[in-house]
Amino acid sequence: MNNKCDIIKDLLPLYAENMCSNDSRQAVAEHIAECESCRNELKKINTDVAIQADSDVSMFKRIKKRARIEKVVISIVSIVFVLSALWYAQFFLINTDCTMDYEKYNLAENVTVEVDDDGMLWLCVNDEAACYDYIWPTLVDANGIKVGEEGFDKNNKGSYDVTLCHRRVNELAMIMFYGNEKRTPLFNINEKDFKSVKYYDEKTDTEYVLWERG
Ligand SMILES: [Zn+2]
Structure with missing residues (x-):
């Protein structure tokens, strides 16, 4: 190189x-x-x-x-x-909101309230009731204002009614949610001052009493 x-x-x-x-x-x-x-x-x-x-x-x-x-x-x-x-x-x-129809959803005989020995109040729904999956309790205060489900968590000393409202559920959604709890605790009557549990039918503007403090 x-x-x-x-x-x-x-x-x-x-x-x-x-x-x-x-x-x-x-x-x-x-x-x-x-x-x-x-x-x-x-x-x-x-x-x-x-x-x-x-x-x-x-x-x-x-x-x-x-x-x-x-x-x-x-x-x-x-x-x-x-x-x-x-x-x-x-x-x-x-599942759009709709008016209550007490008769249509078989709520009169098939949605009831039970109170346990310890004072816990339950909402009970049997198989005959249509639409029960979407039944949610709503608090109504002394002025008639609905304050919603979350009101149960508030330590409220006022004297309230409990009104149950619901949403429409058709057959498809029924299958979807079928098998949910048949018995739902609402509140303990010894701890909360609610005076009644009602079911409000907007269609007939009627309040059905499920439970009243004796
Ligand atoms: Zn070279």
Whole structure:
């Protein structure tokens, strides 16, 4: 190896990529025609360039494949999201608030109140009662204002009625919620000052008394 070889070897990478001037190009071509060492060096560089190009292609393919997988995952997630939104929307639309209908939902004979020995008052619903899954107690204060179910948690000393309101549940939702508790604790009559539990029928504007403090 001589000094000339060193200069040529510096130029070989540019030569391989076709990036050197015409004069340099000619000089390199003339030299490698008669120098085996530099010829071998050029072969090595050409092989490296080919491998580099290959790995670029395979990386591109990998990126493309990953993009495709991401697309599929996003599609699946979107579909699941839309379907569950529809599923919940269905119940939201079906279970809209409606006026009470004491007769229609068989509430007169089939929704009752029991008081345990310890004073706990329970709302009891039997299988004959339609719509019972959505019966929620509502507190009505002395001014006739409904304060909602959460009123049970407040340490309220006032003298209240308890009115039960409900939401419409059609057959589909009935199946969905069927098997819920048949007996629900409302409050302890020794701890709360409620004077009665009533069932309010908006349709006939009638309050049915389920329980009254004796
Ligand atoms: Zn050489």
